Amino acid sequence: MKYDRRLTAILLFMTALLVSSLIVPPAFAQASQGQTLSIKITNAFPADVEGDGLINDVVVMGKIYCKPHSSVRVYFILIPPIGKKIVTDAYTIYCNGFQKKYEIHLYDVIKFPGYYTIMAYASWNNENAVSNAFVFDPGGGPGPPG
Numbered sequence: 598m599k600y601d602r603r604l605t606a607i608l609l610f611m612t613a614l615l616v617s618s619l620i621v622p623p624a625f626a627q628a629s630q631g632q633t634l635s636i637k638i639t640n641a642f643p644a645d646v647e648g649d650g651l652i653n654d655v656v657v658m659g660k661i662y663c664k665p666h667s668s669v670r671v672y673f674i675l676i677p678p679i680g681k682k683i684v685t686d687a688y689t690i691y692c693n694g695f696q697k698k699y700e701i702h703l704y705d706v707i708k709f710p711g712y713y714t715i716m717a718y719a720s721w722n723n724e725n726a727v728s729n730a731f732v733f734d735p736g737g738g739p740g741p742p743g
C-alpha cells in the first residue's frame with residue numbers, strides 16, 4: 598500500500614536548535630532532586646513541512662532539561678487515532694547548557710482525522726525521562742480518540 602511505503606520512509610530531523618540558557622528555572626530546580634534529565638513537549642501541530650501540498654506532517658516543539666555538555670538520546674512515539682503507533686528513530690541532541698529547545702519534523706504521519714498523541718523519551722547516562730503526553734487534533738476531526 599502506498600501509505601505503508603511512505604510510512605517506512607518517515608524522515609525526521611531537527612531544525613532550529615536554539616541557544617540554551619545557563620539559568621536554571623525554579624520548576625527544574627524542584628524536579629531535579631537526584632535527576633538531571635527531563636523532557637517536555639510544549640507544542641505539536643500539523644503542517645506541510647516539505648511542501649508537497651499535503652498537511653500531513655507534524656511539527657513538535659519542546660525543551661530538554663539536561664546536564665551541560667551532555668549528549669541526550671531522544672525518540673518520539675506518535676499514537677494516531679487509527680492504526681499502529683509510530684516510533685521514530687533515536688537521535689542525539691547536544692546540551693550545551695541546562696536546557697535545550699528542540700523542534701522535530703515528522704513527515705507523512707497524519708492519515709486520519711481524530712486525536713493524535715505524541716510523547717518524547719530521553720536518555721542520558723543511565724537516566725531516563727518521559728515527557729508529557731501532548732494531544733492534538735489535526736483536522737477538527739470527530740470525537741475523542743478511540
Ligand SMILES: [Ca+2]
Binds near residue numbers: 646648651652
Ligand atoms: Ca506534507
